Amino acid sequence: MMRIDAHQHYWITSRTDYGWLQPTLGRIYADYMPEQLKPLLKKHGIGKTVIVQAAPTVEETAFLLEIADREPSVAGVVGWLDMEADGFERELARLRQHPKFIGLRPMIQDLPSEWIVKPQVLRHFQLLADAGFPVDLQANPRHLPYIAELLKIAPDLRAVVDHLAKPPIGEGQLEPWGAHMRQIAAYPNTMCKLSGMVPERLDAPWSIEAIRPFARCVIEAFGKKRVLFGSDWPVCLFSATYDQVVELFEACLGEGWTDEEKNAVYGGNAARFYGLEIWEEHE
DSSP states (O other): OOEEEEEEOOBOTTOOOOSSOOGGGGGGSSOBOHHHHHHHHHHTTEEEEEEEOOSSSHHHHHHHHHHHHHOTTEEEEEEOOOTTSTTHHHHHHHHTTSTTEEEEOOOGGGSOGGGGGOHHHHHHHHHHHHHTOOEEEOOOGGGHHHHHHHHHHSTTOOEEEGGGGOOOGGGTOOTTHHHHHHHHHTSTTEEEEEOOOSOSSTTOOOOHHHHHHHHHHHHHHHOTTSEEEOOOBTGGGGTOOHHHHHHHHHHHHOSOOOHHHHHIIIIIHHHHHHTOHHHHHTO
């Protein structure tokens, strides 16, 4: 089965709409494009990737779709739209004309938690739910109660929580984060990416032993058919190499997975969530 990295980014520093991407970030403040990632994908037998937006602009989404047009390893792009804009539905329809526009990420990480349930935003989440269009939720633990409220209103929303919602791994506090994740996992159209598990601080220490309980909590809550592998490259380079991210992922899975379950978490689940035809072609 073809493996899929369901969460990675490409960027060039000459673009000016990232905001967060500054020289103070050290090695992260550099150009990261397909020619740098492709050798790593080949090494780990990963055939396709999903590029996820890193700037809250439609212009960056267009930049990523241009990469997808010329790069065969890209299965699709999760882009950005302003979910408070009156023209949201029109812009969504326009972007969906591109065959590799496969999902939307509103980039909620730096937004107020209550933004998720603003009336205009809720209307547009409901529109996405009605369309069955995938949504990435770039959440922190503070967002989780509001995501649960969103799912009560739009229970059919096809949503994936990125990076385990960045739990307090350093403090080892599984609760109340775990309880909120179980509440979200109760909705069958939700998934979670086992991505972004290493610290986003330059050369910060981390260990498999500290991270594993949080990954296992997610796997138990969502089940083996609703968790996805994602590298979060090049963001992961703050504190880990691509090789280390793959090693961490394997260690978090542990023993007892069948070949079918491994194939699912390494690609089949992502293909099903994002509707990737490429997976069906290789079954």
